[in-house]
Amino acid sequence: MDDKRNIIMAVLLTGIILFGWPLVMEQFFPEMVNQNEATEQAASPAADPASADGLAPAVSTDTGANDIAADAVAGTIRPLAAVLRENPRVLIDTPRLKGSINLQGARFDDLTLTDYRVALDKDSDPVRLFSPSGTENAYFSRFGWAGKDIALPGDKTVWSADQSKLTPETPVTLSWNNDTGQSFAITLSIDENYLVTAEQSVTNRGEADIAVNPFGLLSRVRNPNTIPSVEQDSWTIHIGPMGVFEETANFDTDYEDVEEAGASGVSANVTNGWIGFTDKYWLGALIPVTDTKIDGKFRAGSGDVYQAQISRQNAQIVAPGKVLTTTTRLFAGAKETALLDTYKEQYNITLLDRAIDWGWFYWFEKPLFYLLNWLFEMVGNFGVAIILMTFVVRGIMFPIAQKQFASMAQMRAVQPKMKKIQEKHKDDKQKQQQEIMKLYKDEKVNPLAGCLPIFLQIPIFFALYKVLMLSIEMRHQPFMLWIKDLSAPDPLTPVNLFGLIPFDPPSFLAVGILPILMGITMHFQFKLNPQQMDPIQQQIFSFMPWILVFIMAPFAAGLQLYWTVSNILTIIQQKWLYSRHPQLKEMMAKEAEEKARKEAEAKG
Template sequence: MDDKRNIIMAVLLTGIILFGWPMLMETFFPDMANKNETVEAANASGNDQSDAGTPNVSTTPQVGADVAATTQVGKLRSVAAALPESPRIAIETPRLKGSINLAGAKIDDLTLTDHTIDLSKDSAPVRLFAPSGTKDAYFNRFGWAGEGVKLPDDSTIWTADKAKLSPGNPVTLSWANDNGQNFAITYSIDENYLVTAEQSVINRGASPIALNPYGLLSRTRDLDNVLPAEKSTWTIHIGPVGVFEGTANYDWDYDDVMEAGSKGADFNGTKGWIGFTDKYWLGALIPTGSGKIDAKFRSGNGDLFQAQISRDSAQIIAPGKVLKTTTRLFAGAKETVLLDTYKEKYNITLLDRAIDWGWFYWFEKPLFYLLHWLFEMVGNFGVAIIIMTFIVRGIMFPIAQKQFASMAQMRAVQPKMKKIQEKHKEDKQKQQQEIMKLYKDEKVNPLAGCLPIFLQIPIFFALYKVLMLSIEMRHEPFTLWIKDLSAPDPLTPVNLFGLIPFDPPAFLAVGILPILMGITMHYQFKLNPQQMDPMQQKIFSFMPWILVFIMAPFAAGLQLYWTVSNVLTIVQQKWLYSRHPQLKEQMAKDAEEKAKAKEAEAKG
């Protein structure tokens, strides 16, 4: 029993450390440098998020190299001011709206019409891409690297054959130099978030040329309109991401890329993709074909970052010949079903790993699909979470029965164990041998009761990841005051449930759901039949209230799951106690013995 109590205590304390420590660090020691990163970038380089104008074959595009003429140093433009500065063609799909900048052939204006910044009625749609020189600059560009050839750069004005890019309506941009080379980029787009860009070069010159097509994504570290407080944590990766040689890489963050500088970090291979991920959004470059590619993260002045892909070597284009390269751009929401669909349809290696599922990926995806199916059936994400909780607890019920049976057996042999401990208190080795013999004779497994604890760890962590990462839950209401299950419970007694005009700090804004979670957990621990020493008793009595504050900043969906799970556990425990009355009898007897011991100690 001592071993079991220690294991349970260790598991609970580990949970507090794992879930509580990141919250405490972010609450009391925020990274203040990030709050001023856009201003610092602007002061350092005019917030120039451009790439090089004419890179050569051996060097792919640099970050922030040559747009001093378009942005005054230290000054940022609004998106509304930047958009009319150059000719554009519209992008319009059922889920995207924006434009392509004909100066540089950049996709630098993109909003997600299905997703708003917040829940207010007049909330603007989420802006993913924004022009260079704006506060939230983030854009895509395709180009060519080469030597001895005049190439289009980020200021080249392209000619479009149509005024709008939409599903089933591709657009071709074209430009020609004075030496007989004709460049073209044909964009097509689907009804969701996938753009296909076919780059082509016709060499009408007299001599062969060597070119290397590339694609890039350039951005600042944060997008204030999208993720004002989101940072990469040990459970949720935000920042540079990619799949290289069949493995998802979450090891690089913005600070690592900054250390690598303009030289960058190379990830070469044959299949994969590269880009930047936020909690809910993704920008990714996906090469097609089977040839080798050179993928790279690099940084420029200030907090400016670039992800880029090119072929591993230049290709020779003889006179009269054509070089064509196709690359896909994903720019949108990380919807699990859609990512899986693209993965299968276009054979994109591990595109679903743009969501940082973590260690229990094999278990989390089925849980997500179960939750998603339930949501489609009932139409309310909160109700779907409750039903899923019933399902999970139902699956765990046979194991809980075995746990209680084991606990009943352990209680039954407790008097015999005490006699052995008293008889051999001077000989610990003999005491242990006799206890093991007792277990064998009585057919008791002291570790059987621990199995549900270990099984619930991956289940809870998997649910935590599913509920925290699923954009499908973002801005989904439950009932009454809970309008967004992806955000913390907003109703807190700290400000008398909104009656006092005061917004408490995150670590004090304890909502109704976390409080209910703490109350149910406290009652659940009260039903726990295990005998504990005074120190363990104190730890377990404080545990629910500590977890209330730890869980307060988490998504209401996770708080709802935990609260409902506690209620079901209480009901389950009461029913199982009725099946094993010896547990309650032993608990009453233990309580009586403890009371007598305390009374004797007080008198002594």
Template sequence: MENQRNLILTVVLMGLLLIGWDIGLRYFYPQSAQKPKAVASAPAAAGDAAPAKPTREGGLQNPADQALEKQDLTQALAAPTRVAIDAPGLKGSINLIGGAIDDLTLARHREALDKTSAPVRLFSPAGTPAQHFAQLGWAAKGSFAVPDQRTQWTVEGAKLTPATPVTLKWTNPTGQTFAIRYAIDENYMITATQSVTNAGAAPVVVQPIAQINRTDRTASVDTWQVHSGPIGAFDGSVNFATNYKDVTAAGTVAAAGKPNWIGFTDIYWLSALVPDAGAKVDGDYRALGNGLFLADLLYQPVTVAPGQTQTQNVRLFAGAKENKILEAYEKQGVTNLSLSIDWGWFRWFEKPIFWLLDSLFRTVGNFGVAIILLTLIVRGMMFPIAQRQFASMAAMKAIQPKMKALQERYKDDKQKQQQEIMALYKQEGVNPLAGCLPIFLQIPVFFALYKVLVLTIEMRHQPFGLWIHDLSSPDPLHVLNLFGLLPFTPPSFLAIGPLAILLGITMWLQFKLQPSAMDPAQQQVMSIMPWMMMFVMAPFATGLLIYWITSNLLTIGQQRYLYSRHPQLKAQGAKDQQDIDRAVARDKKASASNKPKAR
């Protein structure tokens, strides 16, 4: 009866786990809303529609916002007051009204799996639902005019490319000429040189300013394990502690030290301002209301004497968080930019896993194959440990009779019994924890791979083969809707696909090969565990399931080989199973005999 109660309790807890898991996944990783098939004739204004819950990809989720964004972009980008940006990494334009960089798309990354889909849009003009732009300017310390958002700049140069910089200029009525020279590289870095030339009769005091302005409507989901929101490196340390809610509550959040760079991050994208290494700057985040935020770089005020020119440089990173590119910018002096990827506390382990996986991908050209090869390497490295594990298990089986004798002899003195058992372990050279070591070693590998698949854009939209087109997303096929033939999507805890089923089968086979647990209730729990894990793991990235399935298959092969090297372990396991079966039969017989007989 005790075993039956334990089993019932276990099943109930597993059911609660599955339901809670589904609720948690829907909360932390909601699915992207589908785009409307037709644009509404009169879409709501951006500020009127309630923002939808963020997703891992980020971007606008509300259909009304999506429709209005498309409409506003068509109108804004058709204006003649724009200078084109054409680089291998970035495409877009600069708005000569205000001088803002407010139109940027990422040429190497697409919105959807379809390679013909539109490139990912990072920057959008002010007033659009996806508002996100960078603007440079000055604050006047006196009664002279400085350029603002309504200023119309003149331009020298037809197009901003890696070979052709452009310069924006504007002169005020008192003789001060303001200029911004933009240069762009092959990837995601724009270098701006701000200058003020004073042709007036008196000195002027100006304060250079650089800002990134964005809405949180396009933000990706922010969770305890992956940060999305305000970010920066201050005094050499990257700070993930501030989110949009903090800035909204405080109004203004000062930088946690001298800014090395400051901006906003999503899981895959980053916009950040980078001052010169020797510049004296302050930084902060500000809430403007209606879900709009600023990241500021504030330089020290400078005096520009008549006939003199003051110059200040600032760089703008606007692009994808590709680790290799971020590390290259670090070598160019941008402190810890690669740590804008939220590796967490275990980056010392995650980054080598990523490096190995990325190296394998570059060799074989398929991330799924690279994950399988990574699994082979990890299992190969742990094979000597597994051999010691099986040797220890064989030794444990060999001393079982002595252990039972000690347990019987000291059954009334548990402390003495434990001392004698420990002495027996030492005498026989047996480590009872040796069997747990391979499991503990696999946990950081699994967690590191999980973080890599969630964080790194290198895995985004990477196919494997057959129906698996994105290794960073869950299995798209589900049994309950007949693999897409029926027009509905099951809830995540019932969204069982081929990979989840294969995971359950391989785990069940793996457990079948393991030595039987002496406790019948424990054995029943272990028999249910593979199918519970099938449900729990089904919503995870397909890359993780491929890793686990491969690991299970290798473990099965490894166990069969090691059993052939330790036949006494397999024989003892069969004997233990017979003992368990007899014990279960006795319990059933005793339970039946205790039932009251019908009169």
């Protein structure tokens, strides 16, 4: 009766895992198979009509409050090429960025990343980060001033430029003058990577004091309802509003929080910090270069428009003949780990490296990333680098595995005594457990010692998951044969006869070759382990590899490769340890013969 009950429980557990796991994946883990589609959608111009409300800053000079008023920008979504031709522009040309600056409004609204492609095909379009207002997924940055009783440049102002192209060697100064003696200038410089420096200056040639407040903003349209492949915030990766406030990286604010905040928005102290929007691989961030108190704010407008803004706490008074200069940096590019670390140290940007959502174990995950990246640079193939890293991990854990094997030998040695206790107290489970625990104590056996390597593998596995999931360096990295992207799931599945049948199975059924190999190697690994005394435990161990095949199917192929190679190394290690402990192997053989004899008798 107990065996039947255990079998029923095992079957129910299997069903819960198989059918409940997709719901868990959807709730807590980002969808990995659509990462290229999301980028492609963000890079493509729209054809459908829509309307949107933009947000424009209106900083009050009398109170110093950081208020933002809605500035409606309604109309149909237009093709990107057409919008780019509407206004005069200054080209952006660097080794890693291409695009242009819109002289109407002095907007960075046209930016592509030349090192990264939308899809695996090398001929596919480069990833587009910024797009002008009026196009789908509009996303741009702008610098300006707010104030009262003074003519200020706005988002419709057409600026003059002293250069036709912004490059690392040629900064560009944008200028505009009003009719009351004030001159405004924005001097832009850019490095060879993703950092722009904007120096805003206002010169007062009038006869009276003026009060102005320089600001910088990032504005973007995000509509996951009409664009299903837009990346979603999840338990394992933060996507959306982000910044470093009070010298602490803030991952707690999402788009829904900004919407719920209403007119007041979500405010933060950005002094010695930064504010912006983070995606899985890309970042747009405003970084004030000053020790003066800087206020930051996230606001939401209609039409799925979101804005991040920085400004000083109070308006600045500029006397006649004086100049007020403010410097802000703009990061717009890929979240490359080494580059973020370099910027953090070079420009003293607080916690810029935490733009990558490493989580609580970043102190372990970043060294793991650097190890993988170093191995990749050595061998030139990221799949091979994962295999080499697996050797390193197994080598470090080898002494622990030896202790685990010694514990297994001790457990084997006391099993005859355990069987006697189980037979003697088969009707009194409590007494049986007490006697077994006393036996463990007398024989100095720790039944949990064998679990230590498994527990140590968990943080390694999770760290590798985060590295593969978040690191732009791992995106679109091939291994060999059909594995073209180790950061995506294994695409080849026998469910549709490896693509011969025109059928796309759901993610939890699209079991690739790598997860199948992982299950097979785990099955043989478990076969080498001593049998469990508890029948239900033995049953769980017997079908656990096949459950994990389905669980691991939606994960990155790199993870599946790591686990498969780790299983193979474990099997080799166990074979070698068995050769060092032949008595244990003999005991296992005798137990297997005894089990086979009992099964034959039961059938006969």
